[in-house]
Amino acid sequence: MSSIQLTHDSRLAAAERGRLPTSLVLLLAASAGLSVASLYYSQPMLGVLGAEIGASAGAVGLLPTLTQLGYALGILLLAPLGDRFDRRRIILIKAAVLCAALLAAGAAPGIGLLLVASLVIGLSATMAQDIVPAAATLAPDAHRGKVVGTVMTGLLLGILLSRVLSGFVAEHYGWRAMFMLAAASLALTGVAAWRGLPRFRPSTQMPYGALLASLAALWHQHGALRRATLAQGLLAIGFSAFWSTLALLLHGAPFHLGSAAAGAFGLAGAAGALAAPLAGRVADRKGPELVTRLGATIFVLSFAALALAPMLDTHAQLALLAAGAIGFDLGFQGTLIAHQTIVYGIDPGARSRLNAVLFTGMFIGMASGAALGAMLFAQWGWMAVVLLATGSGLAGLAVRMVKFE
Numbered sequence: 001m002s003s004i005q006l007t008h009d010s011r012l013a014a015a016e017r018g019r020l021p022t023s024l025v026l027l028l029a030a031s032a033g034l035s036v037a038s039l040y041y042s043q044p045m046l047g048v049l050g051a052e053i054g055a056s057a058g059a060v061g062l063l064p065t066l067t068q069l070g071y072a073l074g075i076l077l078l079a080p081l082g083d084r085f086d087r088r089r090i091i092l093i094k095a096a097v098l099c100a101a102l103l104a105a106g107a108a109p110g111i112g113l114l115l116v117a118s119l120v121i122g123l124s125a126t127m128a129q130d131i132v133p134a135a136a137t138l139a140p141d142a143h144r145g146k147v148v149g150t151v152m153t154g155l156l157l158g159i160l161l162s163r164v165l166s167g168f169v170a171e172h173y174g175w176r177a178m179f180m181l182a183a184a185s186l187a188l189t190g191v192a193a194w195r196g197l198p199r200f201r202p203s204t205q206m207p208y209g210a211l212l213a214s215l216a217a218l219w220h221q222h223g224a225l226r227r228a229t230l231a232q233g234l235l236a237i238g239f240s241a242f243w244s245t246l247a248l249l250l251h252g253a254p255f256h257l258g259s260a261a262a263g264a265f266g267l268a269g270a271a272g273a274l275a276a277p278l279a280g281r282v283a284d285r286k287g288p289e290l291v292t293r294l295g296a297t298i299f300v301l302s303f304a305a306l307a308l309a310p311m312l313d314t315h316a317q318l319a320l321l322a323a324g325a326i327g328f329d330l331g332f333q334g335t336l337i338a339h340q341t342i343v344y345g346i347d348p349g350a351r352s353r354l355n356a357v358l359f360t361g362m363f364i365g366m367a368s369g370a371a372l373g374a375m376l377f378a379q380w381g382w383m384a385v386v387l388l389a390t391g392s393g394l395a396g397l398a399v400r401m402v403k404f405e
Contacts (some may be wrong), residue, residue, distance in 0.1 A: 020138055020147060027196045028135045029154025031091070034189045036128040036155050037162035038098060038121050039067045041182055043243060044167035045175040047251045048258075052175070055111040061374045063118045064244050068370055070122020072363035075356050079129045080211045082352030087134045087200040088193070094127035095190035099183050106179030128155055129359050133351040134200060136344045145288070145341045149280025152340070156333050163243070164267055171258050203349040215353055222346050225354060227399055228339040229361035231292065234396035235299055236365030238389025239332050241373030242303075242325075248374075249382050254314050268325040279334035280341065288338035289400075295335030296397035302327030303389040310383070328389075335396075336362075365392075 042049070042063045050060035081090055101124055105117035132151055139147035169178040206214065218225060246265060250257040283291045306324045309317045343354045369392070376384035 020140070024138070024196065024198075025135070025147060025150055026154075027192060028131050029151045031154075031189050031193055032128040032131040032151055033154035033156075033158025033161075034185050035095070035098060035125050035131070035158070037158035037165075038102060038125045038182055038186070039071055040064075040159055040162040040243070041166040041178055042067065042118070042175075044163050044247050045170040045178065046247055048170050049114075049175045053108075053110055053114075059111050059115075061244075061370075062115060065367055065370045065374075066115055066118040067122040067125075068240065068363055068367035070119040071125055072122075072360050072367055074123040074126035075129050075363060076215070076360040077212070078123070078126055079356035079359070080215060080353045081208075082130045082133055082200075082355075083203050083350060084206060084208070084211055085202055087130050087137075087352075088197045089199075091127050091130050091134075091193050091197065092190055094124045094130070095186055095193060098124035098127065099186040099190065102179050102183035102186060106176045106183065128158075129355055130352070131155075132340070133344070133355045134197075136340075136351055137200065137348075138198075145280035145284040145337065147280075148340055148344070149278070149283075149337050152280075152333070152337055156329075160329065161267075164264055167247075167258075167261070167264065203351075211353070214350070215357055218347075218350060218353055219357055222354075224342055225346060225357055227403075228292075228342050229358050231296065231396045231399040232336060232339050232358065233361040233365035234392045234399065235296065235332050235335060236362045237369035237372065237392035238299070238303055239328065240366040240369030241376075241385050241388050241392075242328070244370040245373045245377045245382070245385050246321075248377060255318070265322065265325055268322040268329075279337040283338045283341045288341040291338035292335050292342075292400045293397070295331040295333075295338065296393065296400055297331070299328045299331030299335070300390060300393035300397055302331060303386060303393055306386045307383065307390070309386075328393075331393075 046060050046063065049063075050056070078090075078094075098121065101117050101120040105114055105121065108114040108117060132148065132155070135151040136148055166175075166178045169175075169181060204211070219229075249255070250261055255261075279291050279295070302324045305327075306320060309320055312320060339358060340355075343358050344351055346354055369388075372388060373385050376388055
């Protein structure tokens with residue numbers, strides 16, 4: 001038996017005894033963050049990218065929509081395979097495909113190939129949704145919320161800091177350089193995963209068709225899954241509407257700021273991401289239901305406060321935007337950790353499929369929010385986006401407050 005195989009087996013055995021190595025948790029967190037970051041690199045670069053390739057605002061606006069839609073489709077159609085096959089192998093295959101798609105985006109001569117590459121990026125970036133159930137499987141029951149929260153911190157920091165990095169790189173080195181850098185990071189991630197991840201035993205032998213059909217059965221069987229999916233999907237509408245239109249807001253009057261400034265707002269959101277492990281610990285101790293309600297409330301209040309922006313001067317508006325980003329990111333991410341804790345506790349043998357349902361709903365919300373946000377911003381301006389986000393947050397909070405089966 002090879003030394004690599006021994007390492008994999010020993011790590012998995014240690015995890016099964018309740019001793020999850022810190023190095024393994026960090027690997028899972030970093031891999032999740034770098035993979036999901038690929039969905040968001042384009043957002044701060046839309047203005048620069050569109051001008052360089054001569055694409056219309058409407059065509060460029062489809063790029064984030066297609067990545068989110070691809071992600072939702074990938075979660076629905078590919079993530080359930082984690083219950084049927086070794087998750088390590090799935091992660092490695094997706095890392096290779098994602099690397100190739102990023103290279104294609106960076107070399108694209110026009111909007112057509114960029115749109116196709118964006119869809120494939122979304123599909124293959126779902127390796128993050130194989131990593132999170134892997135962490136839940138390896139974690140001991142008493143600390144699952146904390147471990148999942150730590151891995152989700154990596155994932156969420158990847159989402160938020162991707163905007164900071166892409167804005168800076170696009171402004172100084174061009175948008176193509178950002179896609180090439182992202183491809184290199186995924187190549188390194190694939191090597192690290194090949195060397196460091198343990199192998200996982202499949203929990204079912206269902207054929208693919210039955211595996212997908214079981215998603216509907218899980219949805220109908222578990223009211224907790226339906227509530228979590230619906231509430232998180234509603235919050236995702238407002239979350240995505242904000243981040244998908246922020247660069248357009250800052251590019252125009254009265255701000256006239258470039259892609260680097262738009263990306264820098266990711267730093268504000270990153271402050272909220274750092275609270276993810278705390279949300280997991282509170283969910284472990286006090287119950288996840290409390291965390292979902294607190295998170296949704298913070299989300300709503302943060303967006304509602306943005307309605308004050310027209311009363312302020314330019315600098316105060318920027319400060320309010322940053323404060324709002326901290327607040328609603330904290331609320332969104334805390335609620336997500338609590339929902340994952342709820343969903344992963346339903347059926348340990350179906351974690352990949354349960355995760356697929358939850359995140360399919362969330363990224364349908366993300367894709368809808370990106371499309372609706374762009375449309376509302378174009379027709380009625382920024383306040384329409386704020387109203388959309390506040391309303392979707394209130395709807396998500398209502399789902400958590402009113403029990404239904």
